Structures are given as structure tokens and as C-alpha cells.
Amino acid sequence: ETGVTQSPTHLIKTRGQQVTLRCSSQSGHNTVSWYQQALGQGPQFIFQYYREEENGRGNFPPRFSGLQFPNYSSELNVNALELDDSALYLCASSWGGDLTGELFFGEGSRLTVL
Amino acid sequence: QKEVEQDPGPLSVPEGAIVSLNCTYSNSAFQYFMWYRQYSRKGPELLMYTYSSGNKEDGRFTAQVDKSSKYISLFIRDSQPSDSATYLCAMSEYGATNKLIFGTGTLLAVQP
Numbered sequence: 001e002t003g004v005t006q007s008p009t010h011l012i013k014t015r016g017q018q019v020t021l022r023c024s025s026q027s028g029h030n031t032v033s034w035y036q037q038a039l040g041q042g043p044q045f046i047f048q049y050y051r052e053e054e055n056g057r058g059n060f061p062p063r064f065s066g067l068q069f070p071n072y073s074s075e076l077n078v079n080a081l082e083l084d085d086s087a088l089y090l091c092a093s094s095w096g097g098d099l100t101g102e103l104f105f106g107e108g109s110r111l112t113v114l
Numbered sequence: 115q116k117e118v119e120q121d122p123g124p125l126s127v128p129e130g131a132i133v134s135l136n137c138t139y140s141n142s143a144f145q146y147f148m149w150y151r152q153y154s155r156k157g158p159e160l161l162m163y164t165y166s167s168g169n170k171e172d173g174r175f176t177a178q179v180d181k182s183s184k185y186i187s188l189f190i191r192d193s194q195p196s197d198s199a200t201y202l203c204a205m206s207e208y209g210a211t212n213k214l215i216f217g218t219g220t221l222l223a224v225q226p
Contacts, residue, residue, distance in 0.1 A: 042216030056213050099209035105157030
């Protein structure tokens with residue numbers, strides 16, 4: 001069974017640029033969630049995708065957008081990067097039909113905005 | 115005021131000690147309560163899940179939820195150096211896998 005994998009693991013961008021982060025779900029999972037974890041903070045919910053549709057969004061501006069593909073992999077796109085976007089971006093997959101299920105997190109993509 | 119408050123620590127204890135970690139929250143709609151463990155440079159992993167109020171035990175770990183006080187706890191018995199990590203409480207009104215609100219995390223160091 002393959003776990004959640006994310007790419008790239010590290011990247012550096014400059015303010016105003018755009019970034020795309022990628023995530024492959026754990027086998028058998030149809031739901032992907034994205035979280036932002038700033039240094040010394042807990043993860044903050046960005047959004048969730050279930051069967052290619054957005055299924056909930058946290059308090060993030062529209063420049064944070066996402067996609068889920070038919071194979072349930074996912075992308076997080078951030079436009080017009082700001083210095084405060086520097087963080088660890090975590091992807092988590094789950095089985096959407098189970099309210100009591102478990103989120104399986106990847107190791108994250110660490111984004112630095114200069 | 116944050117929806118979920120957690121003492122960031124750090125907390126340092128000797129091997130074999132009992133560790134108590136706590137979170138308070140303000141949203142009475144939360145029904146799903148979780149504890150995650152995060153090792154350095156890794157993603158969080160689920161330790162314990164509790165629905166509504168009550169206690170749950172799993173090996174050396176016990177989770178307690180007191181909804182009347184809006185307070186949750188995680189107890190670790192016979193702590194080991196391998197327990198050294200950041201412990202994150204998380205809660206949600208939508209399910210254990212959707213729109214989780216996390217605390218800031220408590221950094222725990224268990225000294226051999």
C-alpha cells in the first residue's frame with residue numbers, strides 16, 4: 001500500500017510568483033485535503049476535494065486554488081505569492097464516505113517565499 | 115481568541131513519567147476530537163480519535179473529552195524517548211477527516 005506522497009519537498013519562490021504543489025493520495029482514498037502549517041503553528045485547513053469537487057474551504061483567499069484528478073491525485077496552486085505564504089504545505093488523503101475515518105498526511109512541501 | 119488553545123511547551127520529562135497534554139476550545143459544535151503526533155520534518159499521524167465526550171484508551175495513551183468544560187486531554191503513561199515529538203490536538207464539527215481545527219502543538223521531549 002502506497003502512502004501519501006508530495007512533490008516537491010522543498011522550493012523557493014519570490015514574491016508575486018505562482019507555485020503548484022502536487023499530491024498523490026494513498027491507494028483507495030477518494031478525498032484529499034490541503035493544510036498550511038506555518039513555523040511553530042498547527043496546520044490550518046485550506047480546502048478539501050471529494051471526487052474532483054471542492055468539499056469545504058477554510059479562511060484562505062481565492063489565490064489559493066486546487067484541483068483533484070480522476071485518479072484522486074491533487075494539486076494546490078497559489079498565485080501572487082506573499083512572504084506570509086512561507087510554510088509547510090501538507091496534503092492528507094482519506095476515504096470520504098467515513099466521517100470517523102483517518103486522515104493520512106504526507107511529509108509536506110516546504111515553501112519559502114523571498 | 116483562537117478556536118483551539120494549546121500550550122506550546124516545550125515540555126521536558128524523564129523517561130517513565132506520565133505526561134499530560136491539554137487543549138481548550140470555544141466552539142461548542144465540535145463533535146470529533148483527535149490527537150496527532152508529528153515528528154520533526156514529518157507529517158502528522160493520528161494517535162487517538164474520540165467522538166463526543168468520554169474516555170478512550172489505547173495502550174499507553176488515554177484521551178479524555180469533557181464537552182461541558184470544552185477541554186480535552188491526552189495522557190501518556192510510561193513515556194519513552196521515542197515519544198519525543200510535537201503533539202497536536204485537532205477537532206471538527208464535520209467529521210474526523212474534514213475541516214479539522216488544530217491547536218498550535220506541544221513539543222514534548224522525553225529524556226532517557
